[in-house]
Amino acid sequence: MKIAPILRTAGAALLYALVIYHCFFTGLARMGFTGPDEPRYASIARDMASSGDWVTPRLNGTPWFEKPPLYYWSAAIGFRLFARAERAARAPSGVFALCAVLGIALLAMRCYGPATARAVAWMLPATVGMTGFARAAATDMPFVACLALAMCAAAILALEESPRHRAAWAAGFGAALGLAVLAKGPAAILLAGGSTALWALATGNVRRSFRLLDPWAIVSFLVVALPWYVLCAVRNPEFLRIFLLEHNVERFLTNRYQHHQPFWFFAPILLLAVFPWTLLLLPALGDAWRNFRGGNWRQYPSAYFAAWVIFPFVFFSASQSKLPGYILPGVPPLVLLLARVLTRDEPATASVARSRLLWVAAALVAGGFVVLLRPAAALTPAAAEQPLALAGIALAGGGGLVAAAGAWRGLRRSAAAAAIVVSVAAGLVANHVLPSLDREVSARPLAMQSAGLSSGMQTYHLARAWQYGLDFYLRGPVPEWTPGTSPPPWIITDDVGRGQLMGMGWRLDPKQPGSARATLFRVNDAPR
16 A cells, blocks of 8 residues: 555645634634624523523513524534633534535535546635625524535536435425525525526526425424424514514515615625635636636536526615625535636646646735735734734735645646645634634623623713623623613723713713723712
């Protein structure tokens, strides 16, 4: 037995494991929960883990029906496994992201062969979208992963003339779609059905699309998705009205939740989400145009994957409520298409092959210089300057490494080289940049200052993110002070609130230096 091939395989596997770890799992607890969603979802999951009620999501003891329970279930398991709250709540998203990567890689193997499968396995985790949302205590990544797995099974059912084990693929499609519905709701059905319908109408494969309605698919979907919805509706009669009407229909049709953005909002978001592979879109569009003019594009699997990208983009662009995470379902199929561009088998001159590689190298170099020359450098904490500079150097210098790897070992090696570069930058940011921002973006340091004062402490004029963060870290709702009531001995407020209170005659002394968003003050004198 030859030892060299075994060592190369083991080395590649170890290197890939390190890339996955740095992209999805490193430094999860180095920064506290940020934004309004992370502490809120973590609170619900922690309550499930402690109460044992796995049916009704509760926020500070009150039923909360904004999202279905799949993320809460997975994070509740995390709270029983990990001591650190941030690691418990964020690790499930990384696990779901890894499942999405493996599913897309296996689909690429089936449709395009091992070269594209290896390329997409390196490329997909090393994107801004996947790396960023894999670290979030939120419902986005569980939804994206389950929908991606469902669409992988749907692609095999729809694209292959006579798929082997058709019943098993249909059952897998239904089960994964059911999990997606448990992750974020009926949008999963619309995205899977709409993407497949778009492909079927464009290519004339309407009859094949009906394979997704196989009885095995329907039964497995109902078995997975239906029980929780029924149980929750029985226990909470208001559930269906709040969840379906307020958090799905009204969220799509109105600006009730103050997330309005222009129609083109998702175009730059999607371009950023697939960085550093963004510029491969140029040769990809060139290929698509040539195939369209040739008239044989309907027979290519790429047509299905393109529909999988286009429908979510158009669907969410039409919504009145837009958040960056909404476009994430289009990232896995788009990266699959870009991996095919990088590794496609066709007669090509050396200059054409190098040009594909240079798109990736140029994006890395440009990204590195953006980090090094960022316009908001003056606002960056001093502790973050050196690691940010190292991350920028890693990206810019990595561009040259990618070009060299492609020229020396071929295009597929360039995907691995670029993924390694991105993972190094991600590790630097997660372990050294984000901790320096903790005080400015998370309520965790403030809660540590406030420990033991909760009985005599109130908040005033705080953003939702900080209020939810304090509620999580202090393990209960911190009351908000209402003008006209007695002043508390301690109050947490932002700079605007501080100015308003001082204008009322209050004398406030900060316990420790805080931030413009939230500081703990001792109330030494205030009108009664």
